Amino acid sequence: xxxxxxxxxxxxxxxxxxxxxxxxxxxxxxxxxxxxxxxxxxxxxxxxxxxxxxxxxxxxxxxxxxxxxxxxxxxxxxxxxxxxxxxxxxxxxxxxxxxxxxxxxxxxxxxxxxxxxxxxxxxxxxxxxxxxxxxxxxxxxxxxxxxxxxxxxxxxxxxxxxxxxxxxxxxxxxxxxxxxxxxxxxxxxxxxxxxxxxxxxxxxxxxxxxx
Amino acid sequence: xxxxxxxxxxxxxxxxxxxxxxxxxxxxxxxxxxxxxxxxxxxxxxxxxxxxxxxxxxxxxxxxxxxxxxxxxxxxxxxxxxxxxxxxxxxxxxxxxxxxxxxxxxxxxxxxxxxxxxxxxxxxxxxxxxxxxxxxxxxxxxxxxxxxxxxxxxxxxxxxxxxxxxxxxxxxxxxxxxxxxxxxxxxxxxxxxxxxxxxxxxxxxxxxxxx
DNA sequence: TAGATTGTTAATCGATTAACAATC
DNA sequence: TAGATTGTTAATCGATTAACAATC
Numbered sequence: 001x002x003x004x005x006x007x008x009x010x011x012x013x014x015x016x017x018x019x020x021x022x023x024x025x026x027x028x029x030x031x032x033x034x035x036x037x038x039x040x041x042x043x044x045x046x047x048x049x050x051x052x053x054x055x056x057x058x059x060x061x062x063x064x065x066x067x068x069x070x071x072x073x074x075x076x077x078x079x080x081x082x083x084x085x086x087x088x089x090x091x092x093x094x095x096x097x098x099x100x101x102x103x104x105x106x107x108x109x110x111x112x113x114x115x116x117x118x119x120x121x122x123x124x125x126x127x128x129x130x131x132x133x134x135x136x137x138x139x140x141x142x143x144x145x146x147x148x149x150x151x152x153x154x155x156x157x158x159x160x161x162x163x164x165x166x167x168x169x170x171x172x173x174x175x176x177x178x179x180x181x182x183x184x185x186x187x188x189x190x191x192x193x194x195x196x197x198x199x200x201x202x203x204x205x206x207x208x209x210x211x
Numbered sequence: 212x213x214x215x216x217x218x219x220x221x222x223x224x225x226x227x228x229x230x231x232x233x234x235x236x237x238x239x240x241x242x243x244x245x246x247x248x249x250x251x252x253x254x255x256x257x258x259x260x261x262x263x264x265x266x267x268x269x270x271x272x273x274x275x276x277x278x279x280x281x282x283x284x285x286x287x288x289x290x291x292x293x294x295x296x297x298x299x300x301x302x303x304x305x306x307x308x309x310x311x312x313x314x315x316x317x318x319x320x321x322x323x324x325x326x327x328x329x330x331x332x333x334x335x336x337x338x339x340x341x342x343x344x345x346x347x348x349x350x351x352x353x354x355x356x357x358x359x360x361x362x363x364x365x366x367x368x369x370x371x372x373x374x375x376x377x378x379x380x381x382x383x384x385x386x387x388x389x390x391x392x393x394x395x396x397x398x399x400x401x402x403x404x405x406x407x408x409x410x411x412x413x414x415x416x417x418x419x420x421x422x
Numbered sequence: 423t424a425g426a427t428t429g430t431t432a433a434t435c436g437a438t439t440a441a442c443a444a445t446c
Numbered sequence: 447t448a449g450a451t452t453g454t455t456a457a458t459c460g461a462t463t464a465a466c467a468a469t470c
Binding site: 248249250260261264265268274275276277278279280281 | 449450451452453454
Binding site: 011012013014048050051054065066067068 | 460461462463464468469470
């Protein structure tokens with residue numbers, strides 16, 4: 001008995017495109033655009049107009065209007081609701097090196113329903129605060145994470161420390177890990193790892209140059 | 212008359228999975244594993260064994276051996292060749308804030324055929340060097356990029372500076388942009404933008420928690 | 423009205439899964 | 447040999463595209 005049956009009917013492919021629509025539509029809204037046609041969206045985003053209409057029909061509560069197109073603010077609200085950005089999630093950072101600190105200061109998370117609360121590091125030199133957010137010693141990880149019921153973490157330690165840090169995180173109850181370490185992580189069932197491999201992203205992009 | 216016709220025959224879906232295979236196989240190789248079966252790979256990576264065999268058959272130059280499986284080092288070499296990591300690409304960073312500096316220090320790029328040469332920033336306070344790599348004033352962007360024939364750039368400026376920085380980059384000849392700014396960028400045809408939206412990645416991951 | 427733009431049904435395309443013969 | 451594991455052919459599944467009627 002699914003509560004959100006209608007949302008679950010949306011295909012994976014469609015769902016994965018929603019963040020791109022949202023980013024685009026917010027940009028247009030910021031420039032004062034009130035209505036937009038599927039053809040305009042398609043042209044700017046390099047996709048097909050029919051595909052856009054199908055995608056939007058699946059997540060939007062209202063229809064587009066012939067001759068007008070879609071109401072931008074309405075679409076934004078619908079996509080945000082679909083993506084679940086109204087449900088807030090707490091997350092922590094493991095590894096307070098350059099990347100970890102940058103993530104503590106990153107402006108974008110709050111817009112997407114994510115509170116990045118604090119960071120953890122094994123090095124005493126890193127303990128303190130960044131951007132008003134505390135950096136705790138790694139020994140306190142389990143205690144703090146369990147106390148707040150935190151399930152998500154961002155891993156930014158060097159590659160050879162990644163697996164042991166990951167193990168510690170899983171033991172403390174973390175079940176969603178966004179890893180910037182470019183190594184495969186062994187995790188037990190029920191724990192999800194997403195690899196944010198900057199090098200792979202850039203390499204894929206550069207591959208397109210020569211094609 | 213395509214030179215790499217055989218490689219182009221690989222489907223997009225298959226190609227997109229190659230970095231994950233590579234990450235996994237490197238991890239196994241590091242643990243001394245010499246041969247591995249499609250079933251083992253499938254189990255660890257949460258995919259189907261038949262899918263693994265199909266994917267590997269498309270990029271690997273040699274067959275797996277019944278009862279043995281695939282030779283790990285050979286697979287790694289084949290996937291790296293397929294992904295084109297032997298072709299070196301130069302890239303620069305635009306925006307030398309926390310994230311930009313972290314990318315200048317990031318250890319992973321060199322393994323993937325990417326040289327991150329230098330960074331640029333509009334703020335005089337940021338000029339200098341990070342991790343032995345120079346940070347130039349933005350005024351010199353066009354000159355330096357054109358001189359080295361650089362086509363790829365990583366954009367890490369704040370969201371409201373992103374579009375104008377992007378315009379400047381495109382004017383200087385950049386045609387591949389990896390953007391960390393969580394805003395849609397308008398670019399002319401022929402320029403590719405990939406959005407590395409940390410918040411979206413984490414949000415997608417957290418969405419999985421409640422499902 | 424005429425034209426722009428929508429949503430939907432049917433057809434195509436591509437990718438995954440199932441079944442199985444081949445091989446060390 | 448027997449069994450594990452492979453690669454391939456056929457069947458299913460899902461997603462995209464094409465065609466078109468509906469609507470403001």
